[in-house]
Amino acid sequence: MQTTPPQTPPQNRKDTELTPPQNRKNTELRVDTMQRRFMLALVQLPPSADKAAALDRACQRVREAAQHGARLVVLPECFNSPYGTQFFETYAETVTPPQRTFIALSRVARESKVYLIGGSFPERKSGKFYNTCLSFSPTGELLAIHRKLHLFDINVPGEISFCESKVLSPGDKLTEFNTEFGRIGVGICYDVRFPEMAQIAARHGCCAMIYPGAFNLTTGPLHWDLLARARALDNQMYVAMCSPARDMTASYHAYGHSIVVDPNGVVIAQAGQDEEIVYAHLDIDKIREIRTAIPVTTQRRFDVYPDVARLNSI
Numbered sequence: 001m002q003t004t005p006p007q008t009p010p011q012n013r014k015d016t017e018l019t020p021p022q023n024r025k026n027t028e029l030r031v032d033t034m035q036r037r038f039m040l041a042l043v044q045l046p047p048s049a050d051k052a053a054a055l056d057r058a059c060q061r062v063r064e065a066a067q068h069g070a071r072l073v074v075l076p077e078c079f080n081s082p083y084g085t086q087f088f089e090t091y092a093e094t095v096t097p098p099q100r101t102f103i104a105l106s107r108v109a110r111e112s113k114v115y116l117i118g119g120s121f122p123e124r125k126s127g128k129f130y131n132t133c134l135s136f137s138p139t140g141e142l143l144a145i146h147r148k149l150h151l152f153d154i155n156v157p158g159e160i161s162f163c164e165s166k167v168l169s170p171g172d173k174l175t176e177f178n179t180e181f182g183r184i185g186v187g188i189c190y191d192v193r194f195p196e197m198a199q200i201a202a203r204h205g206c207c208a209m210i211y212p213g214a215f216n217l218t219t220g221p222l223h224w225d226l227l228a229r230a231r232a233l234d235n236q237m238y239v240a241m242c243s244p245a246r247d248m249t250a251s252y253h254a255y256g257h258s259i260v261v262d263p264n265g266v267v268i269a270q271a272g273q274d275e276e277i278v279y280a281h282l283d284i285d286k287i288r289e290i291r292t293a294i295p296v297t298t299q300r301r302f303d304v305y306p307d308v309a310r311l312n313s314i
């Protein structure tokens, strides 16, 4: 459990679980800042069935993003395995003990001196499988493990049917971690459809909610941008979603269009459908400005809807 106050730098500590934010107003931004502005990079990678090659390419692109000045780098969902229930068991790795993906991501975060939200990979744990995202500090320390909470089980007749829960189990924890820029919340793809996660993260003082994702060609054009913008506007926080590039020869056709949205709901960076790194500056002062100008954050009527207010004490 995290026991350190928000001012504490992220070393020597894991934020994989949440504790009540004590001694502060919950709506406060956790920006005790050495840095008020930083560059985020979303690495939109092509899908690949070759795990080693995909991992090498991801690390090479993380280094490239760092050389361009990014301090927080994000990879896509299932970035080093094909996305499909038939592949998860074959490509799965453990976190304890660390295997190939963990070791490579930790090393590249350390060598590049970046915070790395390492997309996701199929994880094997105690006989179960999860869709898991590991986040690392610039020293390569594991900061957070997010196991996708909401599994992608949908059926749009004639368009797309997917059932992650055939193979995967859902996680059971929200995920946030501290950086010197601010506190960051993490979800994976379908998690973005559940507004409670971003709302809780915002009320815990997160400045950004980041989702490695892999929408498809049916729901992508309909909902990808809209969901990112909705989560950002409702919570007056930055939202970023990082997709694989589109490959029509792959078994799953990812939408692409990795996106960064500002706390006004404005898209400030967006990829096309091919391999690309998108960069955006996140500015903590902008969150404050927007929350001051349109102060919905402090105008909530928890006297009328008290159940929601209990989020304060999560």
Ligand SMILES: NC(=O)CCC(=O)C(=O)O
Pocket: 077, 151, 152, 188, 189, 190, 191, 193, 213, 214, 215, 216, 219, 220, 223
């Ligand atoms: N990988 C996913 O969770 C896909 C989510 C998606 O496409 C959606 O429409 O939601």
